[in-house]
Amino acid sequence: EDKVVQSPLSLVVHEGDTVTLNCSYEVTNFRSLLWYKQEKKAPTFLFMLTSSGIEKKSGRLSSILDKKELFSILNITATQTGDSAVYLCAVDNYGQNFVFGPGTRLSVLP
Amino acid sequence: GAVVSQHPSRVICKSGTSVKIECRSLDFQATTMFWYRQFPKKSLMLMATSNEGSKATYEQGVEKDKFLINHASLTLSTLTVTSAHPEDSSFYICSAAWDTQYFGPGTRLTVL
Numbered sequence: 001e002d003k004v005v006q007s008p009l010s011l012v013v014h015e016g017d018t019v020t021l022n023c024s025y026e027v028t029n030f031r032s033l034l035w036y037k038q039e040k041k042a043p044t045f046l047f048m049l050t051s052s053g054i055e056k057k058s059g060r061l062s063s064i065l066d067k068k069e070l071f072s073i074l075n076i077t078a079t080q081t082g083d084s085a086v087y088l089c090a091v092d093n094y095g096q097n098f099v100f101g102p103g104t105r106l107s108v109l110p
Numbered sequence: 111g112a113v114v115s116q117h118p119s120r121v122i123c124k125s126g127t128s129v130k131i132e133c134r135s136l137d138f139q140a141t142t143m144f145w146y147r148q149f150p151k152k153s154l155m156l157m158a159t160s161n162e163g164s165k166a167t168y169e170q171g172v173e174k175d176k177f178l179i180n181h182a183s184l185t186l187s188t189l190t191v192t193s194a195h196p197e198d199s200s201f202y203i204c205s206a207a208w209d210t211q212y213f214g215p216g217t218r219l220t221v222l
Contacts, residue, residue: 034152038211042146042156086210097119097215098203105210 002027004101006089012107017079021104023089024071033072035063036088038103043088046074079108113137114206116214123194124222131189131217133204139184140206145177148201148216160187194221 004025013019025033032050036043047056049065049072056063060079065072076083089101113136123129133143143160158179159167166179178190187206191198199221205211 036154041144041159043154045153048152088213090213093215098201098213099215100213102212103210 002091002093002097002099004089004091004099006087006101006104008104009102010105010107012109013079014109015080017108018075018077019079019106021074021076021087021089021106022071023073023101025089025091025099025101026070027091027093027099029094030067031092031094033065034090034092035072035074036090038086038088039084046087076106079106081108081110084108114204114212114214116202116204116217118217119215120218120220122220122222125195126193128190128192129194129219131191131202131204131219133187133189133206133214135185135206135208135212138206138208140187140208141184142207143181143187144205144207144211145179145187145189146203146205148203154203157189191219194219196221 007022032048034048035046047063052067060077063074084107086103086105088103091099115134117132141162145157146154147157148154156169157172160179160181162181162184168174176192181187201216201218203216205213
């Protein structure tokens with residue numbers, strides 16, 4: 001059965017902290033792994049990862065994929081209150097479907 | 111964990127026909143379901159919020175007469191793409207809200 005697991009499910013930190021969010025997966029035909037940030041309604045696309053070991057960066061956010069160990073991490077450095085959100089990990093099962101993880105709820109306190 | 115299913119997973123239709131997509135919460139009751147459309151750069155666009163027993167709330171720019179949403183029960187919402195055209199070809203994803211949003215696997219619509 002295809003599945004995506006995220007950990008931790010929730011996390012509370014203070015501004016300035018660095019956080020690492022984890023996503024592991026088991027799917028039939030992996031094509032890519034996507035990270036989204038969900039604040040209100042529609043998730044905002046962050047990264048798409050297809051190759052192992054290549055870090056993708058956008059400002060204070062970065063992500064990397066390990067296709068051998070079947071996981072990805074999302075790092076956020078120098079967190080700000082505006083980073084508070086649910087971070088979703090999803091795996092594209094080679095165009096057949098998407099498998100979403102449960103999300104990690106991040107709360108950044110001032 | 112909570113499971114959301116979508117049916118069909120993939121559909122190909124001719125231009126001008128209507129297509130119905132179902133979204134079901136399998137092990138929980140969802141008073142609210144969301145319908146999204148995925149665009150080429152992997153961003154998800156919220157189309158509408160579906161509330162059981164009442165009319166759906168559509169986001170700005172989404173034609174309610176073209177994308178009909180019915181939330182008939184606490185476990186089922188349907189999206190009907192009426193008079194589909196090739197530009198409607200996309201990946202449609204639903205989610206059901208409980209303690210958080212649980213996403214379905216998506217439906218790939220191809221309009222010829």
